[in-house]
Amino acid sequence: MLKRAFDLLVASCALLVFAPLLPIILVWIKLDSPGPVLFCQDRVGLRGRVFSIYKFRTMYAASAAGRGAQITVGTDPRITRAGRFLRRHKLDELPQLINVLKGEMSVVGPRPEVPRYVALYPPEMRELILSVRPGITDLASIAYRDENALLAKADDPEAFYVEFVLPAKLEYCVQYVRTRSVGLDLVILGRTAKALLGL
Structure with missing residues (x-):
């Protein structure tokens, strides 16, 4: 109950703070390349339920529709000019505040993966996460936070993600679930803000 109240408070305040910026982002995306402003993708959420995660579209429309790899690497040619800026500053994630208000996501919690990667989770980790x-x-x-650059150095980025990056992320997820609290959420939000500001 406390976690849900925290999510609603933070998401509502964040939407109010970023409200003046949202129309600018919408117009920029539309002017930069043809296609919808929002990108929706199936992700696996609470108790294995699949939901549509919202993001600002950062790729050309044909690529965003699901063609090609489901990870981005370095200077991925599928990413638009506006998309590069939005991704760099994590502004493409702002629509997920709507997912939070709908109860599909929390402000802080394990990042949701696409079904194909969730299928690779060890069973005990999958149940916990x-x-x-x-x-x-x-x-x-x-x-x-520099995952794209890391993957760009690999000969086979997707294999490297599956074999090395994903298992490491799962360990972080397990650590969070086992020790979660509103206090820890505040710490993670603070660290996130510092990372975005380059501090």
């Missing part, structure tokens, strides 16, 4: 709502930010997001 999916026992809580997924979040906009978490410990793994902070640790792997």
Whole structure:
């Protein structure tokens, strides 16, 4: 109950703070490339339920529709000019505040993955991680904030993600679920803000 109240408070306040910026982002995306402003993708949430996660579209429309790899690497040519800026500053994640208000996500929690990657979770980890709502930010997001650059150095980025990055992220997720509290959420939000500001 306290966690849900925290989510509603933070998400509502964040939407109010960013409200003046949202129309600018909407117009920029529309002017930069043809296609919808929002990108929706199936992710696995609480108790294994699949939901549509919202993001501002950062790729050309054909790519955003689901063609190609489900990870982005370095200077991925599918990403638009506006998309590069939005991704760099994590502004593409702002629509997920709506997911929080709908009860599909929390502000802080394990980042939700696409079904194909969730299928690779060890069973005991999958049960634990999916026992809580997924979040906009978490410990793994902070640790792997330069994930695209890391994957760009790999000969096979997707294989490297599956074999090395994903297992490391799952360890962070398990750590969070086992020690979660509003206090820890505040710490993670603070670390996220510092990471975005380059501090």
